[in-house]
Amino acid sequence: MCINNIKKKDRIRELIQNNNNLFKCPICSGTMIMNDFGSLTCNLKHNFDLSKKGYLNLLVSGKAPVYSKKLFEARHRVCKTGFYAPLLNKLAQILDEYKKSRDNKKIKILDTGCGEGSHIYSISQRAKENQGNIYVGVDISKDSISIAARNNAHIIWCVADLTRLPFQNKSFDVALNILSPANYGEFDRILNDSGIVIKVVPGSSYLKELREIIYIDKDIPDYSNSKVIDYFKQKLDIKDIQNINYKFDVSEELLPYFIKMTPLTWGKSIEKLNNVYKKNISSITVDLTLIIGIKKR
Ligand SMILES: C[S@@+](CC[C@H](N)C(=O)[O-])C[C@H]1O[C@@H](n2cnc3c(N)ncnc32)[C@H](O)[C@@H]1O
Structure with missing residues (x-):
């Protein structure tokens, strides 16, 4: 070593x-x-x-992760370009405001399904009031957590199942859940009474340029996040909901990483993926919905 x-x-x-x-x-x-x-x-x-x-490996369920190491490496590269910067600025601002509302006491933040860790790392660097906060990232994939643990930040990384979190009741203030599956029962258990869940889900135009090419000879399947939001509403009281929508300029050199970072391209023929390159995509749409929920009273 x-x-x-x-x-x-x-x-x-x-x-x-x-x-x-x-x-x-x-x-x-x-x-x-x-x-x-x-x-x-x-x-x-x-x-x-x-x-x-x-990092700690606290996974005992034997559940197999779905995503490959290549996908996480590609996501890592894409995150470094600043692709998600407007989202991360917004999240850091929400955390600062939340901390102020708690008399600036240090807060404990758990990123559930953190993938290769760039989001919580970036938030920990951006949040102005981050002094003393505790950041923990969990993901079921050992490949993703071993990439996350490469950075030198003060973050606790754990391989763990978010449906059976290895944390005590009421031990966190914030559960982040970005583009990942949720388990609201577990989030409720590990959050203290004034804790919040911040969930980020894709909107209907998220990565639309990639989908237009992948489904070049078919109708693009409609995507709506309304069912996910309705389910969130059943489980939590919504405190705020915001849309984040922008276009990110993408160079030819980076395009392969965007293609590899998403499960959208899985099972697609090489020919179709080659069309993505030929189409000369110059920008990619980011369309996300951010929902903040508090425990039901
Ligand atoms: C689309 S990725 C999003 C990752 C990261 N939040 C991001 O935005 O880059 C979904 C993540 O959820 C993780 N995941 C899926 N099921 C999980 C579970 N039961 N427990 C923990 N993580 C899980 C996957 O391994 C994957 O890293």
Whole structure:
């Protein structure tokens, strides 16, 4: 292990030790403690070692992740271009306002289905009031979390199932859920009484330039996020709902990463994907709906 990895592992171990009380054992639900050797252990001695790369693998369900490492590497590259910057600025602003409404007490933020981690990393860097906040990212894919753990940020990364989160009741203030499946029962359990869920879902024009090419000889299937929003409304009281809509200029060099970052292109023929390149797409539409929910009273 190189010296930088040792330092990083020590830093993350200390961060987890300072926040032992967040965790519950994914096997027996007992409380957990991170020891000085980098093992998170419960009273019944179920043991989870901090990996060399600096993340915890707390997945015990054996569920197989759906997305490939290539997809996450492509998403990582696309995120670095600033493709999601307006969304991330908005999220950082919402978190700052939320923190102010809580007398600037430090807040604990869990990104559920965080993928390769760029969003929560970027938010942790942007939020003006981020001093002292605790950031945790979970995803069911070990490939995605090992990419996320490459950065040097003070973020706790865990491989875990968001339908069975390895965290204590009422241990977080904010559950972020960006373009990922949700489990509102679990979000309700891990959030404290004044906690919020921030969900981001695609709108009907999201990545429309890519879809127009992929479905070149067919009608583009209509997409509406109304069912997702209706379901959110059943589970939470909506505090705010906003649309984020813009076009992002994309160069020929970056186009392959945009194509690889989305499951839209799965199972499509090479010929159809080649059409994407020939069409010379110069910009891609980002159309997202951001919903903030609070616990039902
Ligand atoms: C479309 S990706 C979005 C990732 C990231 N939030 C983003 O916007 O780039 C959906 C993510 O949800 C994760 N996911 C799906 N089911 C999950 C589960 N049960 N528990 C945790 N993560 C899950 C996938 O592995 C994937 O990283």
